[in-house]
Amino acid sequence: MITRERVESRAALRALKQPLFDTAIFDNAGVNRLNYFQAPQGNPIVAAGAFKSEVDTNLTQAGQLGRPQEFDLYGFNLEFTCDPDDAGATIADLQLLYDAGVFEFFFGQQRPWLQIPVQEIPNGAGWEGTVATANVGTEYFFAKNGIGDVHSYYVFTIGKKPIPIASAENFTARVDFPQGAVTPSQDYRVRCFMKGVLYAAL
Amino acid sequence: MSGNITMSRPAGAALLRKLTNPLYDTIVLDSGVAIQAIQFFRLPIGINMPVTAVAKTEADTNLTQAGQLGTPQMFDLEGFNFESIQVDPTDIANNVADLVALYEQGLFSFFFGQQRPWLEIPLSQIPTGIYLNGTMGFGDTAGSDEALFIGVGESCVDSIYNFTVGKEAIRVHSAEPFNAEITWPNGAITPAGADQRVRVYMIGSLYAAL
Numbered sequence: 001m002i003t004r005e006r007v008e009s010r011a012a013l014r015a016l017k018q019p020l021f022d023t024a025i026f027d028n029a030g031v032n033r034l035n036y037f038q039a040p041q042g043n044p045i046v047a048a049g050a051f052k053s054e055v056d057t058n059l060t061q062a063g064q065l066g067r068p069q070e071f072d073l074y075g076f077n078l079e080f081t082c083d084p085d086d087a088g089a090t091i092a093d094l095q096l097l098y099d100a101g102v103f104e105f106f107f108g109q110q111r112p113w114l115q116i117p118v119q120e121i122p123n124g125a126g127w128e129g130t131v132a133t134a135n136v137g138t139e140y141f142f143a144k145n146g147i148g149d150v151h152s153y154y155v156f157t158i159g160k161k162p163i164p165i166a167s168a169e170n171f172t173a174r175v176d177f178p179q180g181a182v183t184p185s186q187d188y189r190v191r192c193f194m195k196g197v198l199y200a201a202l
Numbered sequence: 203m204s205g206n207i208t209m210s211r212p213a214g215a216a217l218l219r220k221l222t223n224p225l226y227d228t229i230v231l232d233s234g235v236a237i238q239a240i241q242f243f244r245l246p247i248g249i250n251m252p253v254t255a256v257a258k259t260e261a262d263t264n265l266t267q268a269g270q271l272g273t274p275q276m277f278d279l280e281g282f283n284f285e286s287i288q289v290d291p292t293d294i295a296n297n298v299a300d301l302v303a304l305y306e307q308g309l310f311s312f313f314f315g316q317q318r319p320w321l322e323i324p325l326s327q328i329p330t331g332i333y334l335n336g337t338m339g340f341g342d343t344a345g346s347d348e349a350l351f352i353g354v355g356e357s358c359v360d361s362i363y364n365f366t367v368g369k370e371a372i373r374v375h376s377a378e379p380f381n382a383e384i385t386w387p388n389g390a391i392t393p394a395g396a397d398q399r400v401r402v403y404m405i406g407s408l409y410a411a412l
Contacts (some may be wrong), residue, residue, distance in 0.1 A: 016369045018321055055324060057308040079326060081306050084298050094391035125329050125355045127301070132338035132368060133294060133348035140298060148355050150329050189306065191324065197367055
């Protein structure tokens with residue numbers, strides 16, 4: 001007997017103002033790509049053997065949300081964490097990231113839905129304020145891309161409509177350095193945020 | 203069994219004032235001590251603040267019950283601020299180190315009930331809101347003056363982490379348990395400067411008794 005596949009029952013979900021995020025290391029061993037949303041919690045974040053915790057990413061599956069979660073995508077932030085009391089090195093390393101990097105976002109594996117120089121992706125909320133020192137030899141540096149404002153993000157919507165992401169839909173983001181690998185002077189944490197609304201299980 | 207089974211009486215609906223008044227709570231970070239997690243909205247006014255062992259006042263929190271509003275109050279939650287108060291702004295080196303430790307790998311979580319997070323987000327995404335801001339200049343020939351006033355996000359009253367979906371605030375009922383916490387899942391932090399006061403604000407409208 002031939003029958004129709006059962007229609008999956010629909011889950012009741014909570015709508016939460018919760019971004020998806022993932023962290024990559026801007027590695028002083030040399031970097032030609034930063035990959036996001038491919039290695040979920042529990043996977044290595046660096047070769048040194050550290051494993052991703054819930055502060056590194058909130059994805060629990062590689063490249064997808066997992067059932068029954070859904071997401072409405074509004075835009076992106078890319079957060080670079082400075083080393084504020086090593087201004088010289090941080091300035092040079094920031095330039096490496098922002099001068100040569102290209103930010104890409106994909107649904108599926110190969111087809112880019114966004115391809116744009118990294119400097120167009122704002123940091124979002126970041127350190128602001130005032131520092132003054134008269135001490136010889138001391139320096140402080142709190143730079144970021146764009147003003148450190150919670151409302152500052154790359155808007156990816158068209159006509160104010162978010163892009164829905166279904167539970168099993170594949171997505172990934174990355175920062176590529178197509179002109180060749182770059183080598184920062186020290187390791188930095190660089191976090192990618194997908195801004196939007198997460199629909200989570202009750 | 204004698205007698206009738208009846209329904210309990212419904213509680214009378216109180217008359218309430220709607221106030222633009224956040225809920226807030228403060229924790230003191232103990233300098234030189236490893237800290238893995240801090241909890242907010244669990245110790246109301248009158249209970250001793252850990253570290254200082256002094257009873258909390260209305261400068262520390264406006265909660266009068268642990269983890270809930272208490273009848274007949276209600277709250278419409280719109281978002282969050284997290285404030286790190288630099289108690290010694292002239293100690294730049296330690297303040298900078300403590301800011302990096304606090305924010306770089308801190309995770310902010312908000313819960314209704316005990317276990318189910320409604321928000322789990324890197325602390326760097328929770329803005330300070332309004333804080334001391336301005337211009338400084340030192341001409342000290344001894345070269346020893348320095349000061350710092352740093353926050354996350356612009357020093358602005360409308361700089362909050364907006365937690366509403368579709369601009370609709372989230373209603374917190376009188377007896378509904380809630381709490382916030384900051385954890386460092388990648389390893390404990392050890393603040394180096396003076397004991398630091400940190401505060402979480404739940405921004406929104408408080409419905410208080412007449």
